Amino acid sequence: MLEYVDVAQAREATGLRVAVNGQVPSPWSEAVKGTLRIANVPALVARKTRENGADFVAWTGVDNVPAVCYGVEPVRTTFSAIVGLVARLAAPDTVLPADPVARADIMGALELVAGEDGLGWNGRLAMIDASLTDGRGFSKPIGEFLARRYGYTPGALPAVRARITAQLASLHARLVAQHARGHAYLTGPSVSVLDVYLTTFLTPLFPVTDDVCPQLGPMVRAAFGCAAEAFGPLVSPELAAHRTLMFERHLEWPIPL
Numbered sequence: 067m068l069e070y071v072d073v074a075q076a077r078e079a080t081g082l083r084v085a086v087n088g089q090v091p092s093p094w095s096e097a098v099k100g101t102l103r104i105a106n107v108p109a110l111v112a113r114k115t116r117e118n119g120a121d122f123v124a125w126t127g128v129d130n131v132p133a134v135c136y137g138v139e140p141v142r143t144t145f146s147a148i149v150g151l152v153a154r155l156a157a158p159d160t161v162l163p164a165d166p167v168a169r170a171d172i173m174g175a176l177e178l179v180a181g182e183d184g185l186g187w188n189g190r191l192a193m194i195d196a197s198l199t200d201g202r203g204f205s206k207p208i209g210e211f212l213a214r215r216y217g218y219t220p221g222a223l224p225a226v227r228a229r230i231t232a233q234l235a236s237l238h239a240r241l242v243a244q245h246a247r248g249h250a251y252l253t254g255p256s257v258s259v260l261d262v263y264l265t266t267f268l269t270p271l272f273p274v275t276d277d278v279c280p281q282l283g284p285m286v287r288a289a290f291g292c293a294a295e296a297f298g299p300l301v302s303p304e305l306a307a308h309r310t311l312m313f314e315r316h317l318e319w320p321i322p323l
Contacts, residue, residue, distance in 0.1 A: 067103070067107065069109070074121075081109070082108065082135075083112065087131050088113025088114050097267065098132045098134065099111065103318075104257055105156035105161050106156065127141060134147075139151075146173060163253075172258065172260050175260050176259070179237070180263055185234070185237075186267045188233070188297075190216060191222060192293040192297060194213050194218045195226075198210070198218075199220075230300060262317070264312075279323065281322070
């Protein structure tokens with residue numbers, strides 16, 4: 067249901083079009099692709115790279131991905147707006163439940179994963195910290211750019227570790243509670259957008275080796291390794307097993323760029 071096209075084709079089309087990161091298994095981009103897969107919603111997908119970045123800005127009006135375009139509606143760039151759109155286009159209760167209380171619960175849990183100061187945000191801060199403190203991961207200019215963009219401050223890692231510990235504990239408790247009810251997924255018997263987001267956002271906390279993402283460049287592979295080293299041991303066996311189940315049943319493996 068996902069058709070990969072170049073930016074010119076995506077720009078000319080009128081249906082659902084998604085701009086994703088074509089160089090890094092960015093959790094935000096991978097989560098959008100995974101959400102579309104479980105929703106069974108067709109879309110054109112265009113990969114943003116260093117070479118065609120200007121074309122993407124000209125098309126979407128923003129310099130970051132994912133960016134989702136649908137008809138003449140405004141471009142969506144936040145996880146909440148993107149999830150809401152896909153839920154609207156999908157069959158009822160496929161992505162988000164119609165019940166407002168259940169929907170609010172899932173959206174709140176997604177904030178822990180994909181929101182500012184969430185799981186992905188904190189993992190990225192670990193990569194930035196390693197880049198600026200001991201030269202691992204990103205080059206210094208890239209690390210400095212990311213630090214300015216995402217609010218990194220020197221000495222932040224202990225606070226980052228405390229936040230990510232609490233976030234993982236909350237997600238672990240949710241999963242264990244569902245297991246106790248005989249359910250395999252975070253929100254019940256069926257896969258949901260929360261399962262997809264958790265899985266893609268756990269990627270930086272595991273070693274991203276050649277067999278996991280063959281197309282990933284060495285610098286970014288090293289940067290992801292810094293997050294895995296810093297926070298990987300905090301991921302419970304239950305969350306790790308859930309990640310494996312999701313890739314086996316629902317998401318592409320190895321991770322394609």
